Amino acid sequence: MLNDTLKFDPHNCDGCPIRHRAVCARCETDELEELESIKYYRSFEAGQTVIWSGDQMDFVGSVVSGISTLTQTMEDGRTQMVGLLLPSDFVGRPGRDRAAYDVVAITDMVMCCFRRKPFEAMMSKTPHIAERLLEMTLDELDAAREWMLVLGRKTAREKIASLLAIIARRDATLKMQATQGRLVFDLPLTREAMADYLGLTLETVSRQISALKREGVIELEGKRHVTIPDMGRLLEEAGDDSDGGMLA
Amino acid sequence: MLNDTLKFDPHNCDGCPIRHRAVCARCETDELEELESIKYYRSFEAGQTVIWSGDQMDFVGSVVSGISTLTQTMEDGRTQMVGLLLPSDFVGRPGRDRAAYDVVAITDMVMCCFRRKPFEAMMSKTPHIAERLLEMTLDELDAAREWMLVLGRKTAREKIASLLAIIARRDATLKMQATQGRLVFDLPLTREAMADYLGLTLETVSRQISALKREGVIELEGKRHVTIPDMGRLLEEAGDDSDGGMLA
DNA sequence: GGTCATCCTTGACCCAGATCAAGCGCGAAC
DNA sequence: GTTCGCGCTTGATCTGGGTCAAGGATGACC
CATH class of the missing domain: 2.60.120.10 (Jelly Rolls)
Known part of the structure; x- marks a missing residue:
């Protein structure tokens, strides 16, 4: 971090x-x-x-x-x-x-x-x-x-949520925004790249992103533009109550 | 390494x-x-x-x-x-x-x-x-x-083989033996600890070790004493042709 | 010796995620 | 406009490894 x-x-x-x-x-x-x-x-x-x-x-x-x-x-x-x-x-x-x-x-x-x-x-x-x-x-x-x-013990859904949380946080840090409230960013990675990061297939990545969208954990505009209405909720989905840093 | x-x-x-x-x-x-x-x-x-x-x-x-x-x-x-x-x-x-x-x-x-x-x-x-x-x-x-x-992309069998290869190599290094030929060592880890390392369950660890033993990739005396008759074979099972180091 | 606890093995069954497959959306090139 | 290609989505099916469950081996302690 x-x-x-x-x-x-x-x-x-x-x-x-x-x-x-x-x-x-x-x-x-x-x-x-x-x-x-x-x-x-x-x-x-x-x-x-x-x-x-x-x-x-x-x-x-x-x-x-x-x-x-x-x-x-x-x-x-x-x-x-x-x-x-x-x-x-x-x-x-x-x-x-x-x-x-x-x-x-x-x-x-x-x-x-x-x-x-x-x-x-x-x-x-x-x-x-x-x-x-x-x-x-x-x-x-x-x-x-x-x-x-993440790779060894988390489910596909938790993996996706973890990745989104990391990217959101890093993105906010780069833009020097606070990490509270609604976060908006563009996914820099293709579904395949995400899969390679998470040890999943791109189909599973796609399905889990669709599921998180369907359930309101994230909002998606197009394929890449993401809004996170509630970071706490996302972290919960990530199985990650701590806000400890990752991705130095 | x-x-x-x-x-x-x-x-x-x-x-x-x-x-x-x-x-x-x-x-x-x-x-x-x-x-x-x-x-x-x-x-x-x-x-x-x-x-x-x-x-x-x-x-x-x-x-x-x-x-x-x-x-x-x-x-x-x-x-x-x-x-x-x-x-x-x-x-x-x-x-x-x-x-x-x-x-x-x-x-x-x-x-x-x-x-x-x-x-x-x-x-x-x-x-x-x-x-x-x-x-x-x-x-x-x-x-x-x-x-x-290992965690993201290898199968259970490959994971076990990877872990055995690492432990064997580190053990040999500590004893300052060559890493050629037959390697003999005691597993320092319980099946559960191996599972925690590999992102598996202890049952899967046990089954895969039994399988490697059955097929002659490793020899087992008791639960912990391991002999590796052919390191090359083990590395092949690990999906790992390079002998690149790991576990610094 | 017996008892107990710990660690391990093996079997039966199940499910999350892989695999295979079809098709959509959209921008680029013509 | 049409066609192509790429990135993505979604469905159907399969399977590796998880889960649940029942014992077996070994060693410590009485």
Whole structure:
């Protein structure tokens, strides 16, 4: 979950979340200059693959705008999404030169990248960068573990409700809205992508969304535009009374 | 997965993995002394709860010997194991004062703990501690994501085979045996704990283990003593041709 | 030895969600 | 306008794994 220090502020951050998230809070001028010198931007179109699992990966970076997914695929084609990358999320791993997952842009997307080797070198010299990354990684680990409960123990209906709750909350956070009252957002994922996230088939996703709509838990305009009249009700359906965060 | 720098060496490490894993490789004498001063040991009996989710947590630490589990529980009692802590694994999170999961010792266990506040202070001053923890956390994140594939997309048989493969490999690593040829080990988990890990019921676990035994994929002596005659065969059953690591 | 508790196995039956299949809605290309 | 393709919905049927239930094995304790 995004915490409140992480609000994306393009004016303060030159469009580059990592600078804000990993560095800005306590940075020195010369660190910023050094980061600046190894930084570059990349754009991707919706549907484009950012990296294939197993590929050489000579950068780390973070999402500036747009959304992409992290997926794993078995030889027979079964796929499982293992992460959803929204603006300000970090991609890549210092100390590893091969990607472990497929990263696919699902909307047009801009990433802010740093060449990996110099970034690693800088991290070794600068305690708070590693500390910041550690904090972000621990958030992601919590999100992954939260998701293990969803995958392992929740029913199809609860899974859908959980996913909608997460997307709604993240969307509200990005827009810096309160998460009370009616929430309105566009689903960034196809039914198939949702199925891959939830360990379901797309038919089951479709049926459960229809059921939640029929029962007034959500409102649907078209296929993607969602209104949540009552977040508490949705969380109840998710089997999730806590409003604990997920999806770091 | 344990990497080769992480072999547990009690002679070199005074029985304390964190010293080795997080610090020793590049430590300074005064750092070691400082760590020493905030360090203490705790022992737990099999079945004892180390921490309840939500409890105050004023330490971080690592497992010296024995095994424990990390579990999440829903209000209605459904539980999902989200991690398995073996010797050298890290517990707790710098910067958070409440536990997010139940930690339960499933064998007698010894932990090496550090008081959290001084540990955090030390981390801020010492780049390579945060860097080491980051590396460990990233390994755990990979393991969690690997497990998301297991939970979301594998059949009961594949789940069991995946779990046996992980335990076998970790066991062999701890014993510093090669992972080729026949592997012999004792299952540390009850059928119920396996079910909680795999998102299954204990009956299904039992049936699938019986099936794997019947078909010669594994050999069973009693309920817990397992022999794996052919690791390749087991990995095939796990739907997992890669020998990629999991369970950091 | 007997009793008890815990952990495990196996069988019978059932149901949530997968699979197979048909068709709808809508935007893009022509 | 028509056609195509993609994303989605809905129906019918099947099945893997859940649920309920009845014991079996092992070990601790008296």
